[in-house]
Amino acid sequence: MSFWRLVSRGVDIGAGGLIPLVFFVMVASMTAFAIGPDAALLARVGAGSLWVAALLASLLPVGTLVAEDVADGTMDQLRVRGIAPETIMAARLAAHWLGFAPALLVAAVIGGAMLNADVPALVTGLALGTPALAGLGLVAAALVAGARGGPALAGLIVLPLALPVLIFGSAGELRLLAASSLVVTAFAPFAAAAALRQGDG
Numbered sequence: 001m002s003f004w005r006l007v008s009r010g011v012d013i014g015a016g017g018l019i020p021l022v023f024f025v026m027v028a029s030m031t032a033f034a035i036g037p038d039a040a041l042l043a044r045v046g047a048g049s050l051w052v053a054a055l056l057a058s059l060l061p062v063g064t065l066v067a068e069d070v071a072d073g074t075m076d077q078l079r080v081r082g083i084a085p086e087t088i089m090a091a092r093l094a095a096h097w098l099g100f101a102p103a104l105l106v107a108a109v110i111g112g113a114m115l116n117a118d119v120p121a122l123v124t125g126l127a128l129g130t131p132a133l134a135g136l137g138l139v140a141a142a143l144v145a146g147a148r149g150g151p152a153l154a155g156l157i158v159l160p161l162a163l164p165v166l167i168f169g170s171a172g173e174l175r176l177l178a179a180s181s182l183v184v185t186a187f188a189p190f191a192a193a194a195a196l197r198q199g200d201g
Helices: 003-009 015-035 039-059 067-071 074-080 085-114 119-144 150-161 163-171 174-200
Strands: none
Touching: 015 039, 015 085, 039 085, 039 119, 039 150, 039 163, 067 074, 074 085, 085 119, 085 174, 119 150, 119 163, 119 174, 150 163, 163 174
């Protein structure tokens, strides 16, 4: 498999690519029904609920993000061709983000309206924060690649690490959110590559 095919393999534009969008909208609608018509209460809890939904939606493809390429030998083939693991993981990070984030930003308009949230601020925050969520998911996927129950383990790894992103995003602290997202996105390919090397060892 070529390098660019590996990149495109991570971008699901078919029915599977709609799963994060559907999941996000379902969480927003269930939250709205559970809380009821209290607009003030919806406004208070809406942003936080939608950020949690975004995190969980970003974790949906984590089980196959790296494990399939390790299992079928694709990673080994690319390494033999001289492509650094960090480069492979950076491409996987971009593919993972493209696979869920654009649809999530569209769904955020619907979810934000349902929960009486500040839709422009929510969409801006998700645009800044979803690269960090993708990076954390990639690192977790690399850590659990080949492990039994990998997706569940990945969730346990990502959830505590994502707290700063969730806190800054829910509070609308866009500068802190952008800074933390930039740091996570920059270091994620290196951390994921190190996790793969450790797994090989």
